Amino acid sequence: MGALSIVGLNQWVTEHYEEQGPVKWLAFALEAFAGVVLMALMLLTCADVVGRYFFNNSINGAVELTEIGLAVLVFAEMPLVTWRGGHVVVDLLDNLLGNAVVKVLGLMSALAISGGLYFLAERMFYLADRSLKREVVSEYLEIPVGYVIQYIAVMSYATAALMITYGVYRLLTEKHS
Template sequence: MGFSAWLTAHYEEKGPVQWLAFALELVAALTLFFLMMLTCADVLGRYFFGNSVDGATELTEIGIAILVFAEMPIVTWRGGHVVVDILDKIWSNTAIKALGLLSALLMSGSLYYVGVRIFEFSERAFSRGVVTELLGIPVGLIIQYIAFMSWATAALMMTYGVYHLLTQDRD
């Protein structure tokens, strides 16, 4: 089985979205593996050598940001958010789709606005030269990553998410 066949068998998305989902999940998986190795090294260093890994807390915080915001577009376009469907049995399929479309538009607009505000914070961090305390990593880079992933989530919600919403039948 080739890689493309494996990808098609394990990912329901089609076309470039399938490859994007794989790439983002690969980033998340590698980040999680790095966090696991960092934690193991930190604990082993602390207990057996009396010295922890310098900057482990900073690297853990950065890793969690990378992990969460790499998965955010995937969860969004797969519809993995918590949904309250109390009134779905009462309302028509058209009304449910209209409300779903409205919520997708509101989510996309909100994520776009949040991305703009976060990007402004990154510009301010760059202009002030803000770096992490121990390792000196520019904080603006992490903040920009969060802004770009918020924009990516908003864009993917407007494209593939809305397409999926409109083509999916109610159970």
């Protein structure tokens, strides 16, 4: 029974994800994780609203958990959106510029975004380390914020790496007319 469900999951992932190799499973894992976080945020918000309006008592720390959950959700999806090229792109001048110029601009854009994300991640790791050393915690639930900042840094590193690989891949494979 267990092998059958693993085969079924493998088939489902293969049918629904166009990525190849380990990136396919990384995409599935990140989307499943983001889905669980989104469901938890939805249930938390519903419970908080019901508690507030029907029992005159909201959930303590719901705002903190929502803020952390949103950060986790956004940064879990950021590498996937980047790899799939789901960012907003303005291509007003692509028809006027030659194919080679568009490719060079795309590569420069990928390098600039990757570099920015890399330096953001470096700074975030520094801030996370400082927060953990100082034992900085959230206001109500006293959650160590350094771990959340470390997560953001790791996902920023992953996004930077995927941006540069996607940028090079796109440069080598896409044709603009």
